[in-house]
Amino acid sequence: MTESTPPRRRAGRSGWLAPAGLIALSLVPVAAGAFRVAELSSGAAVTPANARFFDSPVPVVVHVIASSVFLVLGALQFAPALRRRRWHRLAGRIVAPAGLLSALSALWMTLFYAMPAINGPALFVMRLVLGAAMAAAIVVAFAAIRRGDVARHSAWMTRAYAIGLGAGTQVLVFLPWTLVLGAPAQTAHDVLMGAGWAINLVVAEVLIRRRAGRSARLPAPTPSAAPARLS
Incomplete structure (x- = not known):
């Protein structure tokens, strides 16, 4: 007879699947950003494709570093084991x-x-709308956690992360199109970029509603089961 893996251990392993998948999805934009920073710091040749970064390097360097931290540390915030520890709060401050x-x-x-x-032009509008929405979602999430509203905080940070991870999903969207039909024209390019964000936001909303459903099914604590409050 073979011994089965204890349920708690299996649950612990499955709890790391989502963070691992999110980090894997982040690898392409993180690697692309690292390449861009290395290009700027090494004094690479200026070309029409990268001239804007050499003309004004600070915004892109800030974006690459901040996005990499947000994507990698943010992915770990989805690990149930870490959400139950002080690490989650400390990492959230970063x-x-x-x-x-x-x-x-x-x-x-x-x-x-x-x-x-x-x-x-469609991509220009999408970037403005989604960039503003991502910033607003983080502000709303921060205000919610200050009030002790964990569910609202979690929902809005999930939405912000979905927008931030758009570059990772866009790689998966572009890959089959490019392999089958070649490089997309401008309109198709904008549609594919938008599809990456749309997929992430749909998945985020499904996750948020599942969390809300699980919370609604939990029994309310009885007075005897409620923890005593120290005076």
Whole structure:
């Protein structure tokens, strides 16, 4: 006979699947950002594709560092084992400011960088709307946790993370299109970029509603079961 894995251990392992998947999805944008920073710091040749970064390097460096921190540490915030520990709160004090810097620097680059011709007007509007929405979601989440509203805090941080992870999902969206049909034209490029964000936001809403459903099914604590409050 073979011994089965204890249920608690199996649950612990499965609890790390989501953070591991999110980190894996973050690898492409994090690696691309690291390459961009290395290019700037090494004095690489200036080309039409990277001239805007050399002309104004601070916003892109801030965006790369802040986004990398937000994506990696933010992914770990989805681990149930860490949410039940002080680590979650301490990491949150880094994740939230990093997310704000990521969103605000993205807005700055959208408004002031000369973007490649492949980026159409629809993508410009999406970047403005989603960048502002990501920053607003983090502010709402912060205000919620200050009031002790954990459910609202979790929901809005999940939405902010979904927007921030858009670059990772966009790689998965672009890959099959490019392999089958080749490089997309401007309109298709904008649609595919939008699809990456849309997929993330739909998944985020499903997750939020599942959490709310589980919380609603939990029995309310009885007076005898409620913890005593120290005076």
